[in-house]
Amino acid sequence: MTAPLTARIAEEFRAAASRLPAGVVPPQRREELLAVLTREGLPTSRDENWKYANLRALERMRFAPVAPRTEPSLLAADLPAPIQGYARYTFVDGVFAPALSCPLESSSGVTLSVASRSREASERLAAASALPAPADARFAALNEAFALDVARIRARTGAQCPACMELLFVSTGDAESGAAYPRLELDVEPDARLGLIERHVSLGAESSFSAPAVDIVLGRNAAVDHYRVQEMGPKALWIDTLTAGIAHGAAYRLYMVSLGAASARSTIQVRLTGELAEVGLHAVCVADRHQVHDTFALVEHAAPRAKTEQTFRGIAGGRARAAFNGKVIVREGAHGTDSRQSLRGLLAGPEAEIDVRPQLEIYTDDVRCSHGATAGKLDDDMLFYLLSRGLERDTAQRLLKWAFLEDVVAKIAVPELRRQIERSLAGQMNETTALKELL
Amino acid sequence: MLIIEDLHVTVGGKKILNGLTLEVRAGEVHAIMGPNGSGKSTLVHVLAGRPGYEVTRGRVTFDGRDLLALAPEERAREGVFLGFQYPVEIPGVNNVYLLKAAVNAARKHRGLPEVDAFEFLDLVRSKMKLMQMDESFLSRGVNEGFSGGEKKRNEILQMLVLEPRLALLDETDSGLDIDALKIVANGVNSLRSPERAFVLVTHYQRLLDYVVPDRVHVLVRGRIARSGDRTLALELEKRGYEWVAGEAA
Ligand SMILES: Nc1ncnc2c1ncn2[C@@H]1O[C@H](COP(=O)(O)OP(=O)(O)OP(=O)(O)O)[C@@H](O)[C@H]1O
Ligand SMILES: [Mg+2]
Numbered sequence: 001m002t003a004p005l006t007a008r009i010a011e012e013f014r015a016a017a018s019r020l021p022a023g024v025v026p027p028q029r030r031e032e033l034l035a036v037l038t039r040e041g042l043p044t045s046r047d048e049n050w051k052y053a054n055l056r057a058l059e060r061m062r063f064a065p066v067a068p069r070t071e072p073s074l075l076a077a078d079l080p081a082p083i084q085g086y087a088r089y090t091f092v093d094g095v096f097a098p099a100l101s102c103p104l105e106s107s108s109g110v111t112l113s114v115a116s117r118s119r120e121a122s123e124r125l126a127a128a129s130a131l132p133a134p135a136d137a138r139f140a141a142l143n144e145a146f147a148l149d150v151a152r153i154r155a156r157t158g159a160q161c162p163a164c165m166e167l168l169f170v171s172t173g174d175a176e177s178g179a180a181y182p183r184l185e186l187d188v189e190p191d192a193r194l195g196l197i198e199r200h201v202s203l204g205a206e207s208s209f210s211a212p213a214v215d216i217v218l219g220r221n222a223a224v225d226h227y228r229v230q231e232m233g234p235k236a237l238w239i240d241t242l243t244a245g246i247a248h249g250a251a252y253r254l255y256m257v258s259l260g261a262a263s264a265r266s267t268i269q270v271r272l273t274g275e276l277a278e279v280g281l282h283a284v285c286v287a288d289r290h291q292v293h294d295t296f297a298l299v300e301h302a303a304p305r306a307k308t309e310q311t312f313r314g315i316a317g318g319r320a321r322a323a324f325n326g327k328v329i330v331r332e333g334a335h336g337t338d339s340r341q342s343l344r345g346l347l348a349g350p351e352a353e354i355d356v357r358p359q360l361e362i363y364t365d366d367v368r369c370s371h372g373a374t375a376g377k378l379d380d381d382m383l384f385y386l387l388s389r390g391l392e393r394d395t396a397q398r399l400l401k402w403a404f405l406e407d408v409v410a411k412i413a414v415p416e417l418r419r420q421i422e423r424s425l426a427g428q429m430n431e432t433t434a435l436k437e438l439l
Numbered sequence: 440m441l442i443i444e445d446l447h448v449t450v451g452g453k454k455i456l457n458g459l460t461l462e463v464r465a466g467e468v469h470a471i472m473g474p475n476g477s478g479k480s481t482l483v484h485v486l487a488g489r490p491g492y493e494v495t496r497g498r499v500t501f502d503g504r505d506l507l508a509l510a511p512e513e514r515a516r517e518g519v520f521l522g523f524q525y526p527v528e529i530p531g532v533n534n535v536y537l538l539k540a541a542v543n544a545a546r547k548h549r550g551l552p553e554v555d556a557f558e559f560l561d562l563v564r565s566k567m568k569l570m571q572m573d574e575s576f577l578s579r580g581v582n583e584g585f586s587g588g589e590k591k592r593n594e595i596l597q598m599l600v601l602e603p604r605l606a607l608l609d610e611t612d613s614g615l616d617i618d619a620l621k622i623v624a625n626g627v628n629s630l631r632s633p634e635r636a637f638v639l640v641t642h643y644q645r646l647l648d649y650v651v652p653d654r655v656h657v658l659v660r661g662r663i664a665r666s667g668d669r670t671l672a673l674e675l676e677k678r679g680y681e682w683v684a685g686e687a688a
Contacts, residue, residue, distance in 0.1 A: 379527075380490070381527045382527055382529050382532075384489050384490070384511065385523070385526070385527045385529065385581075386529075386532075386537070387488070387510070387511040387512045387515070388487050388488070388489075388511055388512075388514075388515055388520075388521050389515055389537060389540075389541040389544075389597065389601070390512055390515035390516045390541050390544040390545050390548070390601070391512060391537075391540050391541060391544050392512060392544065393510070393512060395540060395544075396512075399532050399536070399537075399540070400529070400532070402531065402532075403529060403530060403531025403532045403580075404531065405531075406530075406531035407531070
């Protein structure tokens with residue numbers, strides 16, 4: 001099954017090669033990545049960590065990137081409302097759209113360059129983002145092989161506290177016209193601080209394929225709050241890879257909200273490379289109808305006294321499936337590791353499915369690792385309590401669903417973004433208004 | 440107001456209530472006592488509409504209407520309130536949200552517009568004062584991390600805000616210190632009126648010193664083994680349930 005797929009990828013690559021910009025990824029590098037893909041093949045549902053994502057849909061997709069539009073037909077008004085204080089950079093089908101962007105002031109200490117890799121930055125990335133050992137970079141390789149553009153962000157030392165930016169990836173293409181490869185390389189220098197919103201939306205309900213790749217390096221004592229929102233159209237196939245390397249004393253906090261797409265898969269791989277490094281991975285997803293939301297989140301503790309906190313809250317209704325596989329590996333010598341996982345799924349439909357799986361691999365003594373995982377229906381006692389106070393059954397159930405998501409949603413510290421997310425969550429749960437706004 | 444006739448209830452195939460008959464009239468306070476496991480909580484749960492109970496015989500009317508035919512939320516809106524023996528914690532659902540949603544549900548039922556936000560807060564604050572509860576409880580999750588006594592006070596707070604016509608209080612006095620017991624009793628007494636009735640499930644005579652009942656019933660093995668006035672509670676305190684149970688058998 002994969003053999004013909006990689007053969008087709010290679011074919012589409014040849015045909016598209018002349019329009020893949022060398023300034024984004026050098027041709028030689030692209031060729032190497034293609035060779036890797038051809039050798040390894042794309043994952044299939046038989047692969048250990050790929051049981052849930054709907055990979056068969058790939059067979060219907062084109063891999064060559066959508067041809068960039070000469071005349072951008074989008075207006076700023078078509079896009080989600082901007083978040084005050086966050087400079088916006090918009091990419092349409094993976095290509096930077098300056099007309100729809102509103103860049104940062106140059107004094108902010110953050111530079112964003114589109115497709116001009118500074119040599120120094122690329123070396124730092126190469127050195128620091130060495131993937132965790134059992135890494136899965138196949139879709140990231142696909143992304144890099146085909147990328148038309150890349151957002152390269154470099155947050156400099158002494159950046160004002162904190163610099164804030166939003167990357168908006170808009171997909172307008174359909175499956176016939178080609179794929180989108182949103183690409184972000186983030187280099188946060190020592191001590192720098194950054195607030196980053198990353199959103200993926202599609203305009204139009206056509207089926208489409210995007211394979212975003214995000215590569216992040218946090219220097220010593222740097223801190224990043226990264227909010228990722230996936231709100232693709234109902235027929236989209238979205239397969240995403242995020243890789244991060246966290247140096248000594250640095251803190252990376254990732255908040256992921258997954259709402260859209262027919263099938264969405266995130267492969268998150270974080271490596272704590274320095275002592276006292278910290279990562280927080282907090283994810284919510286609400287899947288309905290036939291949607292599949294699947295996340296694989298791997299954190300590797302490669303240095304002592306580093307800390308991980310993983311929270312997942314997923315609701316599956318209709319015939320949807322929500323899966324979260326959270327894996328923590330504690331390497332030899334990573335003593336004093338502190339890792340906590342709390343993974344919970346809520347079944348909101350008789351034919352829905354939840355799969356939450358915490359996994360721990362520990363190769364050292366002296367660690368504190370805890371994990372809890374639950375999957376179940378709404379609690380009958382809680383529901384009865386609310387009904388006994390006169391609440392409509394529907395209201396009571398909604399209230400309990402909100403409460404379930406609250407552990408993660410409450411952590412979103414950008415009020416405007418949180419409100420937008422709450423509204424989207426409400427929409428996804430078939431509510432006209434966010435219940436919380438009513439109350 | 441409430442008429443229970445020959446009520447038989449099984450739970451998980453086990454017979455718990457066994458031909459229970461009881462009438463509570465508007466304005467009355469009834470105390471229900473009885474040994475552990477005799478079916479007191481089962482009775483109030485069945486009245487409030489908790490799922491999982493099978494009524495195999497008998498009927499219950501509330502103001503002439505078939506109570507058992509109503510969904511739990513409808514019973515609440517008709518004015519039935521259950522103060523739980525073990526109030527559940529609901530993290531993430533704000534205490535004040537719940538109160539407001541409950542008040543608005545009742546108002547909607549009566550064809551009234553939603554409560555004004557400021558008036559509502561004033562009302563809640565005044566009731567909290569009566570219950571000697573700190574306002575910080577408002578923004579916490581429902582019963583989340585509350586101590587046993589705080590949970591019970593929170594039940595009474597909800598009762599005061601909702602002003603039910605029939606309050607079923609299941610061991611609201613258990614786990615309360617002496618001061619809290621008086622506070623809870625004050626709360627109950629502040630609602631007593633000719634239109635309202637109370638059913639107090641309790642193990643202790645003490646509560647009945649503060650909330651003086653019109654009738655006291657002893658529940659043994661799923662039926663009322665003896666009824667009397669308040670002196671029955673005193674006698675039970677002295678002689679224990681063996682006395683009633685023996686007589687009933
Ligand atoms: N789901 C169930 N399955 C089987 N038995 C049950 C179930 N629920 C309750 N019971 C039994 O029903 C009986 C009555 O329980 P209930 O809670 O009504 O007693 P109670 O009088 O309130 O006791 P207490 O004074 O201890 O609160 C008990 O023996 C209890 O074990
Ligand atoms: Mg009981």
